[in-house]
Amino acid sequence: MSKRPPRVLVIAGSDSSGGAGIQADIKTITMLGGYAMTAITAVTAQNTRGVRGVEVLSPDFVAAQIDACMEDIGVEAVKIGMLGNADVAEVVADRLEDLPCPIVFDPVMVTTSGSVLADEATIEVFEWLMELATLTTPNVPELEVLGGAAALTSKGIAFLAKGGDADGPMVEDRLVLPGKPDKVWSEARIVTRHTHGTGCTLASAIATHLARGAPLEEAIEKARQFVREALHAAPGYGGGAGPMGHQAVRLD
Template structure:
């Protein structure tokens, strides 16, 4: 019998243009040898230039998707992305409360294009999700909205502060864990406008690598390499912030 792939449940919104959200999650998980399952929280009409419309799913339907996956296929790791509403965030947190597997939480608030994807009430529920998560992966504006390094230290959570949104020729990502020295990765910035879905891709990659049994630091390191290769292999689609080249990564 062939070796079974790790089972990853991605909880996120759908990106109609295929660059981010559930579509990026499925591509990433599949390319890294995982089995992708989904609980879709919202439908979006978007492309490389921005989000045109968002339709949030009913919270009970999101819960039903999660239950269907967990009760039958089983789950080895969870990735959480865009949630769409506070009610959805609460039902997701409730369902994951006692799930004994790695959880990676990407606290999506703003799309690469600048569109707001989480209101204040939804962000308040992030506290519960960060407490449950093995790792939270905020970018620069998300970390600022969560109170910065001081705010995260007060919560005592483990997080990866990603630096792709910062200025400068180098990109610095910092893994911060309570009572442990920080681990910092610093590499030359890949100059490209095709960055749509980088956060989704990174968090899904980390979840997949954790499900494979990799230690957190190595899971992050391998996932960063995957994202960088996908950035370098972007197909050049779209007139704005185009998608990554997941399928070109070897």
């Protein structure tokens, strides 16, 4: 009998256009050989041009989804994305408080198209989640809202500072771990407007590789390569920030 796929639970919002959120997470986990489960926090009406509406699910129902997955299927890793509001964020943190498996937290605040997905009250709960997480993956504006690299470092938060939103021909991602030298990845920028869901995809890919037993740096390296291949394989859909080509990537 072949080895069963590692179980990855995604706690995040749905993207009706399929490029980001739960849809990107499921595609990524599946393509990387994992078994994807979901606890949906919110549903959105959106496309490549922006978000038209958001309906946040109740904290109790989000918790019920988490409990249902964990009590029956089990889990080897968790990925957290869009949370919707502070009450949902709190119940998620409570459910994950003592979970003995890797947790990757993508602190989603603003979409690629510029739509705000987290208010101030929700962001205040992020510190609790960052303390629980194996890794937090903020982009440039998210890192600034969270207080900057120095602030997170002083709190002992493990994070990957993503550089895709910075200017310049190179993209630099910096892994900061308490008590260890920084690890930096730097590669030429892939110039494309089809970047919808890059953060969701990266975090889910890292979580999947961690679920498979990879060390953190190796998980990040493989996840970054998956994102780059998916960017190259973008199908060209939409008139705004288009989706990537998850289905075209063939990587271990």
